Amino acid sequence: LSQSSCPLLGPVLPPNPQLHQSLAVSKAKENLPQLLQKTLANLSYSATTSFSVAVFSGFDNQSLVDYHFAAPKLNNTLTSGSLNRNTVYRVGSVTKLTVAYTLLVHSGFGILQEPITKFIPELAEADKINANDLDRVEWSEITVESLLSHSSGITRDYGSPDLSSLLNATQAKAAGLPALDKAEVPSCGIGLPIACSREQYFRSLVNVHPITAPYNTPVYSNTAFALLGFVIQNVTGLSLENALRTILAQPLGLNSTSYQHPSSSPNAIVIPPVGGLDYWSADLGFANTAGGLFSTTADMTKLGQSILRSSLLSPRDTRKWMKPHTHTSTVWASVGAPWEILRMEVPLSNTTNQTRVLDLYTKSGDLSTYSSMLILDVDHNVGFSVMAAGSSPSTMVRIISDIIAEAFIPAFEEAARENAAKEYVGTYATGSGSNITLALDDRPGLGIKSWFSNGTSVLASISALKRIDSKQTLSLRLYPTKLSTATEIGFRATIESFPKAPKRGIINSNCQSWLMLEVGLLYGGVVLDDIVIQVDVSGRGVGVQPRAFRETLRR
Secondary structure: OEOOOOOOOOOOOOOOOOHHHOHHHHHHHHHHHHHHHHHHHOOOOHHHEEEEEEEEEOOOOOEEEEEEEOOHHHHHHEOOOOOOOOOEEEEEOOHHHHHHHHHHHHHOHHHHHOEHHHOOHHHHHHOOOOOOOOOOOOHHHOEHHHHHOOOOOOOOOOOOOOHHHHOOHHHHHHOOOOOOOHHHOOOOOOOOOOOOOHHHHHHHHOOOOOOOOOOOOOOOOHHHHHHHHHHHHHHHOOOHHHHHHHHHHHHHOOOOOEOOOOOOOOOEEOOOOEOOEOOOOOOOHHHHHHHOEEEEHHHHHHHHHHHHOOOOOOHHHHHHHOOOOEEOOOOOEEEOOOOEEEEEEEEOOOOOOOEEEEEEEEEEEEEOOEEEEEEEEHHHOEEEEEEEEEOOHHHHHHHHHHHHHHHHHHHHHHHHHHHHHHHOOEEEEOOOOOEEEEEOOOOOOEEEEEEEEOOEEHHHHHHHHOOOOOOOEEEEEEEEEEEEOOOEEEEEEEEEEEOEOOOOOOOOOOOOHHHHOOOOOEEOOEEOOEEEEEEOOOOOEEEEEEHHHOOOEEO
């Protein structure tokens, strides 16, 4: 038999708004330098790869962590002589997140279902050519949404890298490759800088074979975001740089985020050319919207905080944006627009082995000698930024990101429990025999330990209504709904009984809380599981309203 709870997806408790005062978070911060130093001691490339880390909250502007490691063999790469939160890096494909953000802020979700041919006349013209699906993309079927979510099925990169530019005729023949006509060799977009005229770019792109049918399976595409750059210019009437500045950078105070190379930046990390390729100053041309952005830890923090706070999008639109569009072949990863959504299991407390599922909304970026990662943990209203430069930045970013996630996300979960214990746990009552006791234990959410209405046990009544076996124990768990006022927080209760039958298969699941809310518990148009906690100006619970019972219980 199973004792595992089945919470709703999402936060099981309101996030802690005072993370600087959390014991669990303070302990994680205290242990972080030692964890990082131990890791660096075992990495052969730590002497040649610098990195910056920020951990931030959506509740305030103070950084929880601001950590920078300047690799000893890269001191001459720092134009200011030091590495800090204002040092400019290249962020690679984190650029794609700003492209999506720019489009949604400017045009809203309505643009997502529009075909790309509405904004790019060259593709509309190409669609008039009769060809089969194997040979040509049917551009009228490619929507803005499919491009944002890597679901369009179009090519990953046009022109670069193309083996025809790397192998001479003898090498190609030795590799078993046929000789190419001149017309078959990409005429531009090869190497750095990626220089193509608009006419060259589209004349060649429309002849590239699709990878897969639209919306068949996610296939990562830089070309998709190059096309979205043309969409931004079309709908805004601005250059990419001006659109970025007007729609995101100025409203958010992103003082060092730009597509333009900061040639005279007094504070940058400039990695020397590798193999003759200068990735610091390289212009990616039309691919700038796929990975050409320059930014800093300070700006990535502001960007993440703005999303957590819904400062440019409405809360509803932010929630809508931060959802999967498609899955991958692993159960732990899904794809958003363009979120890389990574699923993890988080311990419910530091005294239990029970866990719950949490989704991290991330965007990674790699540009050879530069790498970056932005991670948002919406359940706890926090985020992380990791940026690296040097010989092995991509590996470094992922190792450091794992360390941060494993150290801090359980700490944020425990911080939410600390906050709930202080603000909500306790007994609330009237003078007429009605009372409810909220408690924390090793299960998710707030537990209803006891509940009486006019002297009658509500838990016993629910057990009878739900026909719960006398050998089982009823469990009511309260979960936040993100519905609130200045003085009220909405919760809904799930109803479970333990022990429960174990999961028997894929179809016969024992975790169906999302299906069972409100079932059989409606009374006068209000459901028994509809609970509101009233709070004072400090956030402390002062009352509970079981709304079906039409009464308020005071703490």
